[in-house]
Amino acid sequence: xxxxxxxxxxxxxxxxxxxxxxxxxxxxxxxxxxxxxxxxxxxxxxxxxxxxxxxxxxxxxxxxxxxx
Numbered sequence: 280x281x282x283x284x285x286x287x288x289x290x291x292x293x294x295x296x297x298x299x300x301x302x303x304x305x306x307x308x309x310x311x312x313x314x315x316x317x318x319x320x321x322x323x324x325x326x327x328x329x330x331x332x333x334x335x336x337x338x339x340x341x342x343x344x345x346x347x
Contacts, residue, residue: 301324301343302341302343303322303340303341303342306338307320307337308337313337313338315333316335318332319333320332320333320339325344329341
């Protein structure tokens with residue numbers, strides 16, 4: 280019984296931690312054309328900076344720690 284309680288607790292804590300995170304995604308274009316693959320993007324959210332790089336077709340995706 281104790282083990283089941285511990286598993287439930289860990290699952291709930293993980294769910295709560297990920298609920299605060301936010302995913303930011305999209306695509307970037309200049310003059311109707313996708314920006315080059317590997318272009319660095321810096322996102323400032325809730326006083327922290329998050330960095331990612333543009334993927335194929337100008338797409339990007341990043342998970343940030345907090346909503347902002």
